[in-house]
Amino acid sequence: MRASVLSDWLAQRIERGSGQPVYRQLHRLLQQAILSRELPAGARVPSSRLLAAELGIARNTVTQVYEQLVLEGYVTSATGRGTFVADTSPDEIVGAAEIGSVDGRKNASQSGAARIGGGIATNSPDGRRAAGLAGAGSEADRLADRGAAGSAGSAGSAGSAGSAGAAGAAGAAGRGGSIGSGHAPLASATISATHVATHAATSPETSSPILPATAPFHRPAARALSTRGARLIAGAGVSKRQGGAFMPGVPDVSRFPARVWTRLHNKYWRSLRPDLLTYAPGGGLALLRHVLADYLRTSRSVRCSPEQIIITTGIHQSIDLAVRLLSDPGDTIWTEDPCYWGVRSVLHVSGLKARPVAVDSEGLNPSAADFAAPPPKLILVTPSHQYPLGMVMSLARRRMLLEYARQHQCWIIEDDYDSEFRYGSRPLASLQGLDTAGQVIYVGSFGKTLFPGLRVGYLVAPEPLAESFATASAELYREGQLLQQAVLAEFIAEGHFTSHIRKMRALYGQRRQALLDAATRRYGDALPALGGDAGLHVVMQLPEGSDDRAVAEAALARNIVVRPLSGYYSARERAASGLLIGYACVPDEDIAPAFDTLAEAIDATLPTFA
Numbered sequence: 001m002r003a004s005v006l007s008d009w010l011a012q013r014i015e016r017g018s019g020q021p022v023y024r025q026l027h028r029l030l031q032q033a034i035l036s037r038e039l040p041a042g043a044r045v046p047s048s049r050l051l052a053a054e055l056g057i058a059r060n061t062v063t064q065v066y067e068q069l070v071l072e073g074y075v076t077s078a079t080g081r082g083t084f085v086a087d088t089s090p091d092e093i094v095g096a097a098e099i100g101s102v103d104g105r106k107n108a109s110q111s112g113a114a115r116i117g118g119g120i121a122t123n124s125p126d127g128r129r130a131a132g133l134a135g136a137g138s139e140a141d142r143l144a145d146r147g148a149a150g151s152a153g154s155a156g157s158a159g160s161a162g163s164a165g166a167a168g169a170a171g172a173a174g175r176g177g178s179i180g181s182g183h184a185p186l187a188s189a190t191i192s193a194t195h196v197a198t199h200a201a202t203s204p205e206t207s208s209p210i211l212p213a214t215a216p217f218h219r220p221a222a223r224a225l226s227t228r229g230a231r232l233i234a235g236a237g238v239s240k241r242q243g244g245a246f247m248p249g250v251p252d253v254s255r256f257p258a259r260v261w262t263r264l265h266n267k268y269w270r271s272l273r274p275d276l277l278t279y280a281p282g283g284g285l286a287l288l289r290h291v292l293a294d295y296l297r298t299s300r301s302v303r304c305s306p307e308q309i310i311i312t313t314g315i316h317q318s319i320d321l322a323v324r325l326l327s328d329p330g331d332t333i334w335t336e337d338p339c340y341w342g343v344r345s346v347l348h349v350s351g352l353k354a355r356p357v358a359v360d361s362e363g364l365n366p367s368a369a370d371f372a373a374p375p376p377k378l379i380l381v382t383p384s385h386q387y388p389l390g391m392v393m394s395l396a397r398r399r400m401l402l403e404y405a406r407q408h409q410c411w412i413i414e415d416d417y418d419s420e421f422r423y424g425s426r427p428l429a430s431l432q433g434l435d436t437a438g439q440v441i442y443v444g445s446f447g448k449t450l451f452p453g454l455r456v457g458y459l460v461a462p463e464p465l466a467e468s469f470a471t472a473s474a475e476l477y478r479e480g481q482l483l484q485q486a487v488l489a490e491f492i493a494e495g496h497f498t499s500h501i502r503k504m505r506a507l508y509g510q511r512r513q514a515l516l517d518a519a520t521r522r523y524g525d526a527l528p529a530l531g532g533d534a535g536l537h538v539v540m541q542l543p544e545g546s547d548d549r550a551v552a553e554a555a556l557a558r559n560i561v562v563r564p565l566s567g568y569y570s571a572r573e574r575a576a577s578g579l580l581i582g583y584a585c586v587p588d589e590d591i592a593p594a595f596d597t598l599a600e601a602i603d604a605t606l607p608t609f610a
Contacts, residue, residue, distance in 0.1 A: 284311025
């Protein structure tokens with residue numbers, strides 16, 4: 001390949017006054033030429049001195065570009081021999097499928113991906129100048145045989161391209177024809193195609209092109225995802241909104257004692273302890289585990305030592321860890337029906353068979369059929385505040401569940417997600433505190449007591465399993481965030497955590513009552529509220545047969561977020577109709593007006609209230 005041909009092609013594309021440095025433009029253009037095989041593997045590129053002279057730029061600019069291309073693997077340099085295009089076969093494989101055709105077959109008229117002679121073809125005085133290993137005419141024959149006519153006109157009888165001579169835009173040459181004269185974007189359909197694909201995907205800030213996409217990367221998600229992945233996405237319940245009226249389960253982060261937290265955070269940053277900036281040992285920071293063990297023993301009657309506590313990123317990871325260690329794909333797990341949608345996602349991805357078990361006013365209520373079926377490997381419950389309905393599991397039901405687990409060697413996962421917030425009584429003792437057989441894995445989080453973005457949770461493993469859980473946590477999740485854990489440990493040790501909970505408990509209790517008052521003023525007893533005297537949301541029951549999803553959609557159209565209760569059930573035919581209404585993150589003065597807006601959605605959707 002002659003240096004003058006490459007120089008001509010580059011000169012036509014370098015925009016001197018564009019604001020983008022010539023260095024970046026040259027780097028990008030050479031990348032494109034190599035990726036499109038206009039500069040094939042093994043081709044020698046002009047010396048830096050010659051190319052700089054041809055382009056009228058500083059030699060140092062070309063040298064820098066060549067050095068960068070060497071580092072990136074596009075070219076190789078041999079002292080005394082020159083600079084050569086490297087073998088980019090992996091990139092060539094990626095770019096093997098044509099761009100611009102849905103099924104990956106060649107379509108030169110759409111993508112312009114016709115290669116002229118394996119090299120760069122440019123305009124010349126006689127309109128026939130082409131460079132490459134093969135002649136332009138023979139390649140034009142092949143293009144004509146494929147019917148690769150350009151979008152602006154097919155080849156004429158003489159085989160000449162469109163009047164502008166731009167093969168990529170005006171048309172491919174006919175049999176025996178040559179490339180017409182004129183200024184072509186690349187006068188060769190191959191570069192034209194790659195130029196369109198890569199240039200459009202090239203960031204002006206970085207000169208790195210995105211490799212031409214191929215069919216596998218453009219498969220619809222329905223075809224690309226595994227069965228497990230598709231199931232996860234189909235059942236996703238996460239909301240794009242994570243605050244405002246009436247998002248359930250979100251605390252008021254504006255009341256978080258940020259000054260105290262910042263003081264503690266700065267203290268650790270000033271000390272800059274290297275041991276807090278590396279990976280965490282299995283189980284998390286020892287100081288946090290000690291402080292947390294004291295807190296759980298005192299406030300939740302959890303029987304544990306610091307060594308039994310595993311620090312995680314939250315409830316999801318805690319349950320995921322327990323499920324991975326204590327069950328195998330295909331095992332059965334009892335879940336409450338209804339239950340938290342996030343739990344179902346973790347269980348489905350793990351390959352477990354969930355057996356939904358109904359709940360009543362006393363919590364999980366296994367039927368005769370449940371007891372007659374083969375016993376589950378795991379049982380997942382929220383005994384202190386059932387999610388989402390809010391009832392508390394009775395002592396008799398707790399003892400029954402513990403005895404069943406002991407007899408059948410089941411593991412119970414106790415999700416204690418928000419028991420700190422009880423407004424008419426003291427927080428209840430945990431199910432784990434009643435366990436004498438070591439069958440309960442207790443999980444909790446700071447997401448609702450402090451702020452969701454903290455992403456710190458914990459798991460209390462039975463003593464014989466504690467070391468295995470710590471090892472598995474480090475192996476699976478490569479723990480970190482030790483500085484954050486140190487700040488949290490001191491925050492708890494200095495009493496700020498319990499003080500914050502007391503303040504927020506009083507605040508949330510007021511907001512809960514304000515919401516209930518607003519509902520009563522509007523509907524009286526027509527829409528009763530569930531949820532007990534705890535948590536961060538209430539469930540407003542709708543008349544039987546009501547479409548709670550339609551109500552939620554109507555509310556969202558009015559900028560109000562509520563969750564349809566039916567979405568938490570395993571099957572729609574078993575589902576009750578209602579709305580989960582969160583109040584914790586709604587300012588006091590906004591609760592009544594926001595409920596009036598929600599009532600508009602209810603009245604507009606349900607004929608009973610129209």
